[in-house]
Amino acid sequence: MFSKRVMCAAALAMALGVSAAHAQEARIAAVNSDRILRESSAAKAAQTKLEAEFAKRDKDLQDMAQRLKTMSDSLDKNGATMSATDRAQKQRDLSQLDTDFQRKQREFREDLNQRRNEELAAVLDKANKVIKQIAEQQHYDLIVQEAVYVSPRIDITDQVLKALAASSPSATN
Numbered sequence: 001m002f003s004k005r006v007m008c009a010a011a012l013a014m015a016l017g018v019s020a021a022h023a024q025e026a027r028i029a030a031v032n033s034d035r036i037l038r039e040s041s042a043a044k045a046a047q048t049k050l051e052a053e054f055a056k057r058d059k060d061l062q063d064m065a066q067r068l069k070t071m072s073d074s075l076d077k078n079g080a081t082m083s084a085t086d087r088a089q090k091q092r093d094l095s096q097l098d099t100d101f102q103r104k105q106r107e108f109r110e111d112l113n114q115r116r117n118e119e120l121a122a123v124l125d126k127a128n129k130v131i132k133q134i135a136e137q138q139h140y141d142l143i144v145q146e147a148v149y150v151s152p153r154i155d156i157t158d159q160v161l162k163a164l165a166a167s168s169p170s171a172t173n
Helices: 002-024 033-039 041-081 084-137 157-167
Strands: 028-030 142-144
Touching: 033 041, 033 084, 033 157, 041 084, 041 157, 084 142, 084 157
Parallel strands: 028 142
Antiparallel strands: none
16 A cells, blocks of 8 residues: 555656746747848838938939049149139148048938938837737747757747738738
8 A cells, every 4th residue: 555655646646747847948949130120121111211311311412522533633633723812722622621521421321320220220129019020929939030040940030020021000001
């Protein structure tokens, strides 16, 4: 009788131990956020939006750079034959245009970087909402976005990209 009790208790303990161990297993997945920012339809739409938003300023800067080059070439070519007064005035004009160009170029870069960061933050916000939905629907305990190494077995980036594409406004049109 004692041995039967011990064996039943041991079998029960083993069964409970296996169940407890099984219950402790965590479902883990990983997402490559760099791929999301490169490949998602939301990121591509943000890039197109930025290009359209900054196209005129970019064109203006290119035109200004061309004027600078033309003025500089003209001064190099004709400077020796100009009067000292004309040459000094052309040099001041060139210097002023160069200063304006440098300022506008710096402002352009700063504005573009700020807007790019805003747009990418919006894309990541959308992605995080989609990732949270996937986690809840598929009962994940942990989804990481940055890791040194990710096994393809737990990488759900493709799934997130598909869900983002399905949730984008253009997908419903």
